[in-house]
Amino acid sequence: MDDAVIRRIQKEGAEALLNAGVSVPLKEFRIPFRKKPVQLRVTMKRPYLSGQLRIARIYLSMGVTSAEMKKYTKEEQMKFILEHGKSVSRIVAYAICQGYLSRHLMVGPMAWFVRNFVEHRYLMVAFRTFVRLMGTDPFISIIRSVERANPMKLRLSQRRKGS
Numbered sequence: 001m002d003d004a005v006i007r008r009i010q011k012e013g014a015e016a017l018l019n020a021g022v023s024v025p026l027k028e029f030r031i032p033f034r035k036k037p038v039q040l041r042v043t044m045k046r047p048y049l050s051g052q053l054r055i056a057r058i059y060l061s062m063g064v065t066s067a068e069m070k071k072y073t074k075e076e077q078m079k080f081i082l083e084h085g086k087s088v089s090r091i092v093a094y095a096i097c098q099g100y101l102s103r104h105l106m107v108g109p110m111a112w113f114v115r116n117f118v119e120h121r122y123l124m125v126a127f128r129t130f131v132r133l134m135g136t137d138p139f140i141s142i143i144r145s146v147e148r149a150n151p152m153k154l155r156l157s158q159r160r161k162g163s
Contacts, residue, residue: 044095
């Protein structure tokens with residue numbers, strides 16, 4: 001890998017650790033007398049645990065992995081969008097709407113907006129980026145500390161008696 005790719009990966013990893021999020025373009029607008037189009041961007045952050053559970057439920061119900069998706073041909077991509085387009089838009093909406101109220105009130109309208117107005121390339125980049133950032137790494141330290149503090153676990157001095 002060249003240095004630019006490595007730096008980009010390190011930057012995305014640092015942003016994920018800091019929960020700064022990943023900025024993703026949603027829509028480009030052409031304004032008259034302007035050379036560059038204006039981009040409507042949104043920041044996708046790692047949601048709270050309840051949002052992660054909902055995303056994991058949707059993602060696992062699709063039955064595909066991100067490694068499989070990278071190998072898809074055009075026909076397989078079209079079939080994937082036909083079968084799972086609504087699920088992908090809901091996952092992206094859950095990544096955008098993170099708060100308790102926005103998750104309950106805005107996920108439906110945001111998923112509709114993503115389905116109807118976001119270009120396919122932006123949607124797939126957002127989906128792949130978010131799936132790559134999701135993982136069990138944040139839970140490893142929590143599980144390890146809970147395992148150490150387990151009151152039901154026998155201590156070193158209690159091996160013989162068990163009390």
